[in-house]
Ligand SMILES: Nc1nc2c(ncn2[C@@H]2O[C@H](COP(=O)(O)OP(=O)(O)OP(=O)(O)O)[C@@H](O)[C@H]2O)c(=O)[nH]1
């Protein structure tokens with residue numbers, strides 16, 4: 565089959581799926597200031613509370629729509645705005661350290677995009693330098709930044725991997741995320757013990773012996 569014809573079928577076919585690890589955002593996502601967003605969300609959340617029958621003149625409840633809106637924009641979902649992306653300090657690997665660097669037990673919280681309920685867990689990350697090293701706290705900060713969005717765990721895992729790949733100019737990175745989803749543990753199926761593990765890796769970590777060493781060191 566001609567390549568062009570094949571491409572046309574792929575693009576027009578019913579099963580065509582756009583592949584992207586980007587968080588789906590509207591084109592005008594960054595037109596409003598944080599203060600404008602807080603104002604709008606506050607109004608909507610007042611409506612939700614009133615619909616539930618809550619009396620917003622109560623002194624404990626009256627500040628809740630504002631608190632809620634501020635928490636969304638400035639805290640829980642601050643990672644939707646690229647202005648909050650951490651700057652990553654990357655240095656030359658002058659000492660030519662060529663083994664694995666592992667940053668393990670990185671705690672993070674996020675929110676699942678299907679229910680807007682918390683995802684709470686840990687990320688474990690390792691890389692092998694191809695000439696660059698990264699300030700270790702920046703690894704934690706990258707996890708924090710991508711956690712501060714409505715997420716699915718698979719996408720968050722890939723976003724963290726891609727960001728580190730870009731900064732470190734290597735694919736020899738492994739990202740493992742192990743998290744509890746409150747939409748699974750506190751509602752719906754209400755399973756209190758399961759956790760969800762996702763991973764992405766490349767480069768030297770395609771070799772199982774590197775993955776085994778990484779997983780062994782996570783246990784210590
Ligand atoms: N793959 C994946 N699924 C997720 C993640 N977070 C939440 N989910 C799931 O998203 C699904 C949404 O399914 P729906 O059937 O539309 O939602 P629901 O009726 O509330 O489903 P239940 O949770 O089974 O009650 C649920 O199975 C959630 O467990 C995630 O990070 N990755």
Ligand SMILES: [Zn+2]
Nearest residue numbers: 676678679747
């Ligand atoms: Zn959910």
